Amino acid sequence: MxxxxxxxxxxxxxxxxxxxxxxxxxxxxxxxxxxxxxxxxxxxxxxxxxxxxxxxxxxxxxxxxxxxxxxxxxxxxxxxxxxxxxxxxxxxxxxxxxxxxxxxxxxxxxxxxxxxxxxxxxxxxxxxxxxxxxxxxxxxxxxxxxPAVPPIPGVDGARVYDSTGILSLAERPKRMVIVGGGYIGLEFAFMYRAFGTEVTILDNLDEFLPREDRDIAGEMRRILEARGVKIQLGVKVERFDNTATETTVVTSGGSFAADAVLLATGRxxxxxxxxxxxxxxxxxxxxxxxxxxxxxxxxxxxxxxxxxxxxxxxxxxxxxxxxxxxxxxxxxxxxxxxxAIFPTAVFTNPPLGHIGMTETAARKAGRNVKVSTLKAEAIPKAKVLGQTDGLLKAVVDAGSGEILGVTLLCAEAHEIINLFKMAIDNRVPAGYVRSQIFTHPTMAEALNDLFAPF
Structure with a gap:
């Protein structure tokens, strides 16, 4: 040899x-x-x-x-x-x-x-x-x-896909069921809904996006449902019934017929x-x-x-x-x-950007915090873009003015969130962002208003 x-x-x-x-x-x-x-x-x-x-x-x-x-x-x-x-x-x-x-x-x-x-x-x-x-x-x-494939009867059916297979479908499915309500599942929900597919998300958790603060998770769910995406929580998938024409997802909460099923159940x-x-x-x-x-x-x-x-x-x-x-x-x-701290982005529509601590995590850690939120519809550039869905949120230490975390659910969030990696690393105080000069009209200038209370 x-x-x-x-x-x-x-x-x-x-x-x-x-x-x-x-x-x-x-x-x-x-x-x-x-x-x-x-x-x-x-x-x-x-x-x-x-x-x-x-x-x-x-x-x-x-x-x-x-x-x-x-x-x-x-x-x-x-x-x-x-x-x-x-x-x-x-x-x-x-x-x-x-x-x-x-x-x-x-x-x-x-x-x-x-x-x-x-x-x-x-x-x-x-x-x-x-x-x-x-x-x-x-x-x-x-x-x-x-992709992790759960051991569910019928999971090897021809219309049951992982995140790789769902990217190369030959035809647009009229109905799609997404098993898993995490970030990968949400990206595909927005994607296929934009193509006109009827999308249903099934999640075995009782809480939607449990890592996020409830106001951010609530806004994301509102946006999804406003665009016609159906969300079922607290349901366990029991099996996939595959026939020549469709796949039925049988759960503890009912049955859902689909032309394509996406397994968004982790990796x-x-x-x-x-x-x-x-x-x-x-x-x-x-x-x-x-x-x-x-x-x-x-x-x-x-x-x-x-x-x-x-x-x-x-x-x-x-x-x-x-x-x-x-x-x-x-x-x-x-x-x-x-x-220890780095930005993340989920490419939903609008995208979700996050860095640092959520309000929930900061309070659980015993931090004395001040919180500011801003609706995306209040931002002039969002109106120009016609993308007024979303919510922006900043969490700041009440005593020192240290920026603890930022969550942006709005247009251009995946770009703007990177600014806060540098801000947090260099301990830039919230007051600096409040008074910073940003170009107009941009999504970034909304940071003046978001940080105004600090």
Whole structure:
């Protein structure tokens, strides 16, 4: 059996892995990057996550105003998405494949020991399948996560999809049931409702968006229901009855017929088949790789991104790369402790941006807080955009004026929320935001009014 040797072996072509591969190569180090699927160059975000879903969201919203048929809008949006993604995938592959020190191999990997990996895939110019081994000084695992499929009878039906499959439907479903009322489910609810699909969300929780303050969750639910999305809480899915024409979701609260069912029930670590135990790599109770604050799983093995149990965002995977890069090529000062606070964005319509503590969390922590809210309909730019749904909220320490948290459910929230990462990191007081000069007419100038009470 052929054995290859390299300084660095990266398993998985995700954001952290591909960026680290390029950086190490530019510093004269040899890199082999192994990716199981040639449809995943660039990782989840580019191929089956952020980019295709946001492309469909944007295309649906843009085209809905100028087309009479929901089917036409849906087909045009899918074509636009399908035209974009292969180009991005090819560009990601070419960037690494053209580097002298990087070798990309399309194969499946499994550990033999702590520094040896067996790969199964194409071994010759003709593409014949075979097995090789790779010995590496360092190994980096960046295999990401995959949708979690609940063990419900009928879940293997032809019209039951995960978040990957629902992005590539050939036809617009007239009726969709979304199982799971979390953030992924909400994004798809807005997306398919914009295409004219009848959407029903089923959640086994009794509380809608339990991580959010009740006023924010209430406004989100109001917006969804105003657009025709039905929400059922406190229901348990018992089975899926699949026939030749439809799927019926049978729950503790009734039955719901659908042309498509989306499972939005979370994600699990993509470690199946890696044989991690042979390398001494441990996983936690949820199946994610256990790492220290510098992302070490063992002295010579790192895990980065979703598979390491990091928050499941592309920009966090990129920050994982920065931590590893700083250890290998920098001063070794960065760690996961540095990012206790970071912004998040959910691409609903309007988007939901958040950073820091909610009012509920701040009060539970014993903080003496002042709270300000502002309805989006009061913002001139929101009226210009015709996007007056939403609510803005700021939570501030009553004594010091320290900004503890900000939640923005409004147009451009996904952009504006990033300002508060810098504000909180640098302890910018609420009064500074209150008196800041912002351009007009913009959504950002509403921050003057939101922070006016502080």
């Amino acid at each position: 052929q054995t290859l040797s390299t300084q660095n072996l990266i398993i998985g072509f995700g954001k952290a892995g591909k960026t680290l591969a390029a950086d190490l190569a530019q510093h004269g180090q040899d890199v082999i990057l192994v990716e199981a699927s040639d449809q995943m160059y660039g990782g989840t975000c580019i191929n089956i996550g952020c980019i295709p879903s946001k492309k469909l969201l944007v295309e649906g919203q843009r085209r809905a105003a100028c087309a009479d048929s929901g089917d036409a809008v849906f087909c045009a949006a899918m074509q636009a998405k399908n035209g974009l993604i292969p180009k991005l995938r090819a560009a990601n592959f070419a960037k690494l494949d053209n580097m002298e020190k990087v070798r990309v191999i399309n194969a499946r990997a499994r550990f033999i020991d702590a520094q040896t990996v067996s790969i199964t895939g194409a071994v010759g110019n003709a593409g014949e399948q075979g097995e090789r081994q790779i010995r590496a000084e360092r190994i980096f695992i960046n295999t990401g996560s995959v 699990r670590a993509n470690t199946q088949g890696l044989d991690l135990e042979k390398a001494g790599v441990r996983v936690d109770a949820r199946g994610f790789i256990e790492v220290d604050d510098h992302l070490h799983a063992t002295p010579h093995i790192w895990a980065m991104g979703d598979v390491a149990g990091s928050p499941q965002f592309t920009y966090i995977s990129l920050d994982d790369y920065r931590i590893v890069r700083d250890e290998l090529l920098g001063e070794g000062r960065r760690s996961r402790r540095d990012r």
